[in-house]
Amino acid sequence: MSGITRRTFLKVAGTAGALGLVGCSTAPSKGTKAKVVVIGGGYGGSTAAKYLRLFDPSLDITLIEKLKTYYSCAGSNEVISGWHDLEWLRRSRDGLRTKLGVNLVRAKVVEIDPQRRLVSLKDGTDIPYDRLVISPGVDMRFDAIEGYDLNASKLIPHAWKAGKQTKLLINQLKAMRNGGVVIITVPQNPYRCPPGPYERASLIANYLQKFKPRAKVIILDAKTQFSKQALFLKGWQDIYPGMVEWISSEKEGRIDHIDPTKLIVATEFNVHRADVLNVIPPQKAGWLARKTELADPSGWCPVDPHSFESTLIPNIHIIGDACIATPMPKSAFSANSQAKICAASIVDLLNGRQPGPPSLINHCYSFLAPDYAISINGVYEYSVTEKQLVATGGGETPMDADRGREAEFARSWRENITSDSFDG
Ligand SMILES: Cc1cc2nc3c(=O)[nH]c(=O)nc-3n(C[C@H](O)[C@H](O)[C@H](O)COP(=O)(O)OP(=O)(O)OC[C@H]3O[C@@H](n4cnc5c(N)ncnc54)[C@H](O)[C@@H]3O)c2cc1C
Numbered sequence: 339m340s341g342i343t344r345r346t347f348l349k350v351a352g353t354a355g356a357l358g359l360v361g362c363s364t365a366p367s368k369g370t371k372a373k374v375v376v377i378g379g380g381y382g383g384s385t386a387a388k389y390l391r392l393f394d395p396s397l398d399i400t401l402i403e404k405l406k407t408y409y410s411c412a413g414s415n416e417v418i419s420g421w422h423d424l425e426w427l428r429r430s431r432d433g434l435r436t437k438l439g440v441n442l443v444r445a446k447v448v449e450i451d452p453q454r455r456l457v458s459l460k461d462g463t464d465i466p467y468d469r470l471v472i473s474p475g476v477d478m479r480f481d482a483i484e485g486y487d488l489n490a491s492k493l494i495p496h497a498w499k500a501g502k503q504t505k506l507l508i509n510q511l512k513a514m515r516n517g518g519v520v521i522i523t524v525p526q527n528p529y530r531c532p533p534g535p536y537e538r539a540s541l542i543a544n545y546l547q548k549f550k551p552r553a554k555v556i557i558l559d560a561k562t563q564f565s566k567q568a569l570f571l572k573g574w575q576d577i578y579p580g581m582v583e584w585i586s587s588e589k590e591g592r593i594d595h596i597d598p599t600k601l602i603v604a605t606e607f608n609v610h611r612a613d614v615l616n617v618i619p620p621q622k623a624g625w626l627a628r629k630t631e632l633a634d635p636s637g638w639c640p641v642d643p644h645s646f647e648s649t650l651i652p653n654i655h656i657i658g659d660a661c662i663a664t665p666m667p668k669s670a671f672s673a674n675s676q677a678k679i680c681a682a683s684i685v686d687l688l689n690g691r692q693p694g695p696p697s698l699i700n701h702c703y704s705f706l707a708p709d710y711a712i713s714i715n716g717v718y719e720y721s722v723t724e725k726q727l728v729a730t731g732g733g734e735t736p737m738d739a740d741r742g743r744e745a746e747f748a749r750s751w752r753e754n755i756t757s758d759s760f761d762g
Contacts, residue, residue, distance in 0.1 A: 491617075
């Protein structure tokens with residue numbers, strides 16, 4: 339925040355914004371188009387830009403993304419397994435411009451001034467907004483595990499952002515000896531894509547079974563239980579017997595340190611030597627959200643789930659992995675679902691209406707093999723008594739369900755979410 343601290347700003351703004359009651363204050367004057375700026379063109383931001391246009395054709399919508407190429411994390415474990423090449427993960431937002439008239443700007447946002455309602459780009463350009471949506475994704479906590487910092491991640495991939503990191507992990511797996519050990523370390527919740535590390539272990543095992551059948555995968559988990567646990571454990575037993583070993587923190591304690599040159603992970607009770615090491619570190623909201631003081635001490639951004647407006651700074655909405663939408667998991671599906679609620683509520687607020695109670699969904703598929711997938715789903719609504727989202731329904735793939743059918747559903751889900759989030 340330029341010039342003033344957030345605390346001073348809230349004094350200036352009063353508490354109305356923090357309570358989500360600022361709708362009327364941001365309505366543009368008659369005859370001018372309301373300006374909505376969206377920062378981050380991933381699953382959350384692209385969906386928000388699209389649905390803002392679908393819900394209100396009169397808005398002036400600008401979507402700002404810093405990367406030339408966005409590679410989807412969802413699907414990246416399949417690329418690691420060798421089912422597709424990296425280009426298959428590339429997502430284009432051109433349709434948002436050509437079909438829906440969204441202004442696409444490629445630039446890094448370096449500053450947000452909530453008082454003047456301005457977004458500043460790296461080249462010095464200022465873009466004004468009436469309402470701002472940010473979906474900046476996550477940053478790795480490079481200070482959380484001794485020995486694992488940004489430099490170490492160039493040797494030891496996290497591959498928790500798709501692109502260069504994905505390629506690094508693939509190359510290391512290809513170079514590994516038959517009989518080698520792949521170690522994946524998994525952080526405590528919350529982090530991006532709770533079942534993702536276990537899907538990764540499965541799909542690395544799928545690759546090893548074909549090309550290095552004497553190798554194995556060890557998962558060193560900071561948790562004592564994990565998403566879709568019984569389904570994953572059964573899958574590993576059935577299709578990768580003896581190849582995938584999950585070790586909970588109950589047995590090993592926490593990770594003490596990592597030696598990135600010797601490929602060693604030392605836990606409280608043991609020392610493990612890997613041939614390929616994949617460290618998935620703890621995470622936090624993307625840099626811009628933290629710089630703007632939209633994050634609380636947890637590192638994530640508190641929001642009012644009716645509109646996903648920040649509870650710390652008015653007129654700014656945070657969606658996707660960066661926001662706290664507990665008990666929703668941090669997933670592409672959640673980001674897409676939150677973006678739609680956020681877009682509808684912004685249109686309400688700009689027109690002087692209070693957003694109604696939200697209802698959101700999430701459905702996460704995980705592949706274990708090309709013809710074997712499992713899933714978990716949830717429905718989330720606002721609880722007036724708990725003053726937050728609560729799960730009102732949900733379930734998992736039944737133990738006796740056809741995993742081949744789930745794999746077909748998983749493939750069609752991906753086509754649908756890609757089109758729904760990125761196409762015009
Ligand atoms: C291995 C793996 C597998 C996964 N599989 C699935 C799955 O099967 N299903 C599922 O639902 N989810 C899955 N996910 C999770 C999913 O990828 C994320 O939850 C999703 O990408 C979150 O969307 P987002 O918009 O919050 O962030 P992102 O998609 O990361 O988008 C954030 C964007 O903001 C941009 N940005 C950040 N800061 C700035 C700035 N200052 N200026 C301009 N632009 C900026 C970034 O460049 C980025 O493009 C998976 C994740 C991983 C790691």
